[in-house]
Amino acid sequence: MILEHDLEGMSGVEEVEHTADRAFHIRGRDLTELLRHAAQVMLALEGGPPTSECFVRRVIEVEGTDRETLLVNWLNEILYLEQTHQETYHHCLLHDVTDRHLRAQLYGRKLHHSVASVKAVTFHNLEVKESSEGLEATVVVDV
């Protein structure tokens, strides 16, 4: 289980100031790690204490026209699954990641009540950039 306060000190993630919404600077050694760290942010923002012992596993495929679109579509797919199925995920496994495609498994539990706080993940000034440590991007989330 990941909760919002776990974001502080989370590896590869740093919250940056944004007047109305939430913004996160995310780093990864490669695209797979960047996508995993970005997912951790979403799981933390949307996460809550599981209110059910019912475990769930979701297998998903996501596509994009480039790295940025793949990143946003990936995070928005997690959001859609959590809010539609009233589930909270604590772990994700990514497979077969390219700049335009990924497969993933999400593990979590059912919630009796949604604790969702995110409306959408945006493309605002989004650019997946090369850095000395691998890749980095700043993602703005509409809350």
Added chain:
Amino acid sequence: MLSPHDFVRVEEFVWEIPTTYRPDMRVPARLYADEELLNIALTDNSIAQLVNTCTLPGIMQHAIAMPDIHQGYGFPIGGVVATRLPHGVISPGGVGYDINCGVRLLVSQATVEEIQPFLGEIACVLYSNCPSGVGARGSLRLTNPEVDEVLHEGARWMLGKGYADQEDLNHTEEFGRIPGADAAQVSQHAHERGRGQLGTLGAGNHFIEVDRIAEVWDHAIAARLKIYPDNVAVQIHCGSRGLGHQICEDYVSRFQKSVHDYGITLPDRELVCVPLDSAEGSEYLRAMACAANFAFANRQLLAHLIRQSFERVLERRTKDFNLYQVYDIAHNMAKIEEHEVDGHPLRLCVHRKGATRAFGPGSAVLPDDLRDIGQPVLIPGSMGTASYVLIGTTAAMRQTYGSTCHGAGRVMSRAKARKLVRGADLRQDLKSRGIVVCAGSMSGLAEEAPTAYKDVSRVVEVVHKAGIAKKIARLEPIAVIKG
């Protein structure tokens, strides 16, 4: 970094950044503000975001920012951009994720003094009857065909179900239904996110608020709207919920490719857009209309639940607890409207993102009983502060495509507000001022602390003095219901 020196003062409350500021600007940028609000606007990236919107193909005259402008994503919040049909663009990010987020105002002929003994009970029943939280689900379970009917019919769908009366629809922007909606342009994901959410409030800055009508400036117009001093009013602030969020996500993602197909270069990927006369543009407008109609229906159902709540608590305790609808406005929308530009009537797509339509007297699209006075404009304040009822003006039609501000406007990030304010302390402070608060989350309450916002009264003074809306009445909160 922008500074006050980059602006030219063109009117007492109008400041302009000329196109010489940046080579990709097609038109100047204009800001409605006094000196203090201008300086506040320069403390975040909102003006840079406004300048970015000046690069959109087909933009008319100038991009406009209201005094409540603050940093958003792509477009700033508090912006108005008009593009010309047929070749100008439509930008989903210029509407935002919460399509047709808006405000509805109901008023009662009961006084605050009459309902005061039951106020705590009213707040509890409202909190229990009106589900809140981003993912909250309502009590109305719709089949797939029924969801599509709501997307096509908007608040009008509620009329046949006993959740609305004709007067409610007459006093709703676009009569509660945007024409041209086509549910076939709405993804399965969006349908699924919206299906259970009709009649729910959401989270963030959305709320239901019970108010006292504290001050009336124009008694004649106020009387036409059934607004009288010391009476009870109720505001609803919410939008199209997960359905609207998903529609915006779908089209912003899809237009990442389309924008290249049309050879459009932009300074920010969130501004992606397509020509209004393109197939993609038409599809977005039809999907957006669905979300807008869902939002009108959502606020209509919430109004019904609020009326039920008042009846449950006040029946046989007070004489007149009926709630009459003053108006319902949208403040995140793109609308095809006719406006006069340089003496010529032109069809424009007016993007209002965090801005309110404020049509003046004589506008043909207003209902018969409001046409001579203009459109009511509803400006909610931050939690615990005043809200305002204004009326649209002829000057707004000339200057701002019939638009004005939408609220107070944030100045502080949510993270900072949570660090500086404890939700429980804030609730206690509001309680000491006689304001009942029912909130789902203390951290959510802290994020919405008044210190995180500009002074709404100052914002309203600017639009009033600039002539782009006229003050009618001030409301003060007595109970707040939040997700």
